[in-house]
Amino acid sequence: MNESYQKYLKLGIVQFMAFPATMKGEGPILESVHTIAADPAYQAIEITWIKDDATRAKATELLASSGLAVYYGAQPRLLSQKLSLCELDEVHRKSAVKEIKAAIDEAAQMKALGLAVLSGRDCAASQRAAATAKLVESLQELADYAGERQLKLTLETFDRADYAKNCLVGPTPEASKLADAVARDNFGLMLDLSHMPLLDETAEQMLSAGKKHLRHVHIGNCVKRHAKHAAYGDEHPRFGIPEGENGVAELKTFLAELFRIGYLSASKTTPPVVSFEVKPMAGEDPVVVMAHGKRIFNQAWAELTI
Numbered sequence: 245m246n247e248s249y250q251k252y253l254k255l256g257i258v259q260f261m262a263f264p265a266t267m268k269g270e271g272p273i274l275e276s277v278h279t280i281a282a283d284p285a286y287q288a289i290e291i292t293w294i295k296d297d298a299t300r301a302k303a304t305e306l307l308a309s310s311g312l313a314v315y316y317g318a319q320p321r322l323l324s325q326k327l328s329l330c331e332l333d334e335v336h337r338k339s340a341v342k343e344i345k346a347a348i349d350e351a352a353q354m355k356a357l358g359l360a361v362l363s364g365r366d367c368a369a370s371q372r373a374a375a376t377a378k379l380v381e382s383l384q385e386l387a388d389y390a391g392e393r394q395l396k397l398t399l400e401t402f403d404r405a406d407y408a409k410n411c412l413v414g415p416t417p418e419a420s421k422l423a424d425a426v427a428r429d430n431f432g433l434m435l436d437l438s439h440m441p442l443l444d445e446t447a448e449q450m451l452s453a454g455k456k457h458l459r460h461v462h463i464g465n466c467v468k469r470h471a472k473h474a475a476y477g478d479e480h481p482r483f484g485i486p487e488g489e490n491g492v493a494e495l496k497t498f499l500a501e502l503f504r505i506g507y508l509s510a511s512k513t514t515p516p517v518v519s520f521e522v523k524p525m526a527g528e529d530p531v532v533v534m535a536h537g538k539r540i541f542n543q544a545w546a547e548l549t550i
Contacts, residue, residue, distance in 0.1 A: 245548035252508045254313055255541070256288030256519030258462065260320060261480055262530050264523055267320045269295035277303050279531060281310035285538055288313040288517045290360075292320045293350060304354045313517065315460070316351035316359040318344055319400065323409075328364025329386075330379035330412045332371065340364070341382050348390050358396035360434050360460065361386070363413040366404050375412055380425045387428035398460050399423070400434040403442035407468075408477035415443060416453040423457035432459030437498045438466045438480050438521055441489040447501040455505040463498065463541070464521040465490040480523040482533050483540040496544040503550045 249255060257280055265271035273294055280289050289312045294300040307314050322328070327340035344361055351359045361383075367375050383399065390397045401419045402411035413419050419433055435454050439462075440447065451458070464480045465488045467473045475481035475488075484491040499518075502508045507516055520541070524533045 245545050245550060249541075249545050250287070250515070251510060252503075252512075253515045253518045254287035255285060256290060256313070256315070256517050257286050257534060258290045258317060258519055258521040260290070260292040260317060261521050261523045262534055267292065268324055269293040269320075273299055274302055274306065276530070277306055280534075281306060281312060283534075286312065287515075288315060288519060290315045290317045290519055291354070291356075292317045293347060300350070300354065308355065314354060314356045315517065315519075316347065316354065316356040318347040318351075318359055319362050321347055322362060322364070329361060329382040330364040330367075330375040332367070332374060332378060337378055337382060341385060344386050345389055348386070348393060348395060351395060352393040356395065358398060358460070359390060360398045360400050362400050362402055362409070363411050366410050366412045366414070372412065376418075376422060376425075379412065380422065383422075383426045383431060384428060387426065387431040391428070391430045396430045396432070396459065397428070398432050398434040400436060400460075400462070401439060401443070401454075403439055403478060405442055407471070408442050408466075416445060416450045420453050420457055431457075433457045434460040434462065436462035436464065436521065437490055437495065438462060438464035439478065440498075441466055441468050442478060447494075447498045451498075451501045451505050451507070455507065458505070458507055459516075461502065461507065461516070461518045462521040463495060463518060464537075475523075475525055480521050481525055482522055482528070482536050492540055492544050492547070495540060496547050499544060499548055500550065503548075 260267045263276035329340045331337040387397045402409040404414045467475045470487040520537045524530045
């Protein structure tokens with residue numbers, strides 16, 4: 245591909261994954277946001293909760309001056325507190341909804357354009373229909389709440405396997421049917437190259453099934469076949485590690501499929517987001533890992549023939 249990727253997409257980065265010390269709303273938040281904001285390769289950033297009001301205000305000011313499109317990932321709020329939007333117990337489900345409403349308020353305060361969630365843990369097959377109905381109820385309420393604050397809501401699909409997040413949603417065909425049931429204009433799906441192997445889906449299968457509701461994309465890697473590996477499961481190691489599933493070839497195929505389904509298109513007035521979700525392993529430098537991701541992306545983009 246000879247044309248700049250900026251014609252087709254906004255390249256983003258998941259800040260709290262690149263700097264995992266910030267994932268619980270604390271740590272070097274301002275320093276990490278500044279590092280990303282100072283890098284002109286990125287047009288979008290995905291942040292998460294910031295517990296300290298003063299730090300959140302400073303981050304908001306920094307992001308306002310950066311020109312970055314801001315998105316909010318509420319997944320850490322749910323995962324770290326073991327909250328589930330598909331919980332059958334109403335008290336627990338409502339606690340999860342309340343937590344995400346607080347995240348939506350925070351995202352609106354930070355002038356974010358959208359907010360992402362995940363479903364919650366899988367359950368027995370006999371209970372999945374009931375859990376899915378609870379999830380639809382949660383997402384409808386949250387989409388309405390987000391819409392009142394001019395925010396879009398996305399559901400990120402995760403694996404349904406014991407070696408990783410083991411979420412209800414889950415396989416992309418089921419996620420698409422779920423989005424049909426939610427039926428809100430400001431609601432859609434987030435699909436992730438990192439999760440694709442964990443779902444036992446190909447790029448064509450995942451993106452064909454999800455294209456109707458696809459609103460946001462993550463790209464990254466995973467380790468699936470080496471149970472003793474430090475990054476086994478849904479840990480988002482850098483691209484191309486020997487034990488991993490995704491490198492230049494897989495990213496190139498994924499990007500080509502994004503073009504095929506129309507997610508990437510020169511005709512779009514506002515380019516959609518494609519964000520790196522990469523996490524440094526022990527001893528690795530976050531800035532170097534991010535730079536490595538950009539090199540892999542540039543190589544895959546250069547090899548595209550669209």
